[in-house]
Amino acid sequence: MGLDKTQGRVYPPKPRDVYLYATCLVDQFAPEAGMDTILLLEREGIRVHYPESQTCCGQPAYSSGYPDEARAVASRQLTIFPEPWPVVVPSGSCAAMMRHHYPQLFAADPLLLARSQALAERIFELTEFLVHVVNFKQPDYGSDCTIALHTSCHARREMGSHETSVALLDSLAQVTVVQQARIEECCGFGGTFAMRYPEISEAIVSDKVAAIQATSAERVVSADCGCLFNITGRAARLDEIAQLDTPSLAGEHIASFLLRRTSKATL
Amino acid sequence: MSQVIHFHPDADFKARSLAAVQDPGQRKNFRGAMDFLQDKRRVQFPDQLELEGLRDIGSAIRRNSLARLPELLVQLETRMTANGIQVHWAATADEANAIAIEIARRVNARTIAKGKSMVSEEIEFNHAMKAAGIEAFETDMGEYIVELAGEKPSHIIMPAIHKTKQAIAALFAEKIPGVAYTEDVDELIKIGRQALRRKFADADIGLSGANFLVAETGTICLVENEGNGRLCTTVPRVHIAVTGIEKVLEKLEHVLPLYSLLTRSATGQSITTYFNLISRPRQPGEKDGPEEVHLILLDNGRSQAYADEQLRATLQCIRCGACMNHCPVYARIGGHAYGTTYPGPIGAIVSPHMMGLDATYPLAFASTLCGACVEVCPVKIPITDILVRLRNEAQARPETASLRGSGAGRSKLASAFWAGWTLVYSRLKVYRLTSWLLSRGHALSPIEQGAWTYSRTALKPAPKRLRDLLKDRKP
Structure with missing residues (x-):
């Protein structure tokens, strides 16, 4: 950790x-983010395959201290990508689980370890993939906005995706971050942390909402749905308490934001 | 003050952390202090590559020392004995205190002047001395403040960081005879110093901790800013240093990178005001220094961490406190809420070995696993991986338990929940059915969703899952 985790990673050429x-x-909870990810990639001439047998990466059990349960779920995900294609994940958290923690989780089983290591090499967080593999460059059709x-x-500390998210947003001419x-x-949020210690979680997320609302941002964009639901869910509850009729802080997955800004038709 | 803590671990931690987050004044104090310390550290490491290089070196030195710990401890004892320092071994806190009491009785000591030492907090040294009729008093400013207030340190480097200058002003005016209330910080420091300096002259024993021990030279290294550490180790007739067995380094040259990492990470200083190297008692012809120097080497559960390949990294710690300064949870609840001598992320991973996992397991869960601590740790302890391991241990079945107090956090309800979760996400048919039901019933999803809706609006499943949207899309 510390330095950009993508440093030193060798990226493949843009695949078909x-x-x-x-x-x-x-x-x-957010199928539109998945759909928009597919549309973004397809527009770049890439065929996107969605293995219907996918469920969950296993991170909830892994980080909650239930490694056997995590393995039972994670091992199912090891076999659903038979072709040697890259695996794109529109979540830094789940991508980090599959890229960095699967090999730890399966360390004691040589076969599953080998499989998880092979898969880890093919795991790409969406913004990382768009920047380093796709070389994403699309015109911004939107009007001026600040986010x-x-x-x-x-995503930040294990996948280095803060830099790639910033790079994508900076490429949009009318967008100020x-x-x-x-x-x-x-x-x-911290997964089950928010469930186990709701009061501490509330204190942290309230500060996050306040920090964003102290800026002139019209919305918060993130490549992770977990954080987005946490931040906007807290903001919405504060709106309820203040009896506001319109949401004071909107959230949008970065895939949806990128697609919306770079599409003529949907604006 | 020192007292026996009876743990109902989960409820106790919840109650203390809740009280802390509901105290806006204290939250503001901690936030301000943490921002200040983070900025000071950031200024010290302008070059990210230099920092990473130094952390690699620091980590390598600590891992090397730990890999050779048994032989280095023997070498240290041999070297120190040859230098005239008396080395004592303590398996427990009680043994460490008993050794100090025995020394004090032999030299007819009535008072002990203490420099800052977290290990002395760990063994509740003051309490044990008081019970033996010996007065031990703090000479470090922060420790003095918490002692006057009848509290415990809330931070390993800055014990009184939870106190505002107003609180300290009121405390001094109340507890120190003849002192008027003032919020002038320089004046407050002067008042504290005057009260403290008077005591050195009378102390029979000086107690200190140790930041590093050097095996090849038999040296105790002491890092400090106030000069009280130097006074404690030179003015009284007898100097006792107490520290953990993990502090030993192989060579003197290993001290320098760690010292630099320590001061820059801890207080954002490029160097401290004082750096003491103590290798022997007063020699014939020397004008000052103690006649006797003792080193008490404490285990107190450290060997349990040492014996485990993964948990051994816990002992790499050089006690800089950067992990707590950057922890979003510590910044919200402060050090006292942890209920342990060592708070914050390092406290969560080191305390189970000292107090048992049964007494401390909630701390392993009191983290978002955000990794801010791992990012700043100067010796690269994989804190979040260790927290996950301790969570596993806390809920381990008896047959897989490997630590003192393993399994204490296991609950039938949680196990049943995760068994159900596993069923849903490992059986495709079950997942298809349950996720389909959730999306079809999205309009009926509850407004109350337990801890999630404690502070957020309810989560609503989408009417159609991604897999449904993709089916619709296909011709």
């Missing part, structure tokens, strides 16, 4: 085919 590992959160970017801790206070601090 990729797998999409959409994640359980996207499948159930805040929140990068999840795993603000620098909210303590931008690198966690949003307080």
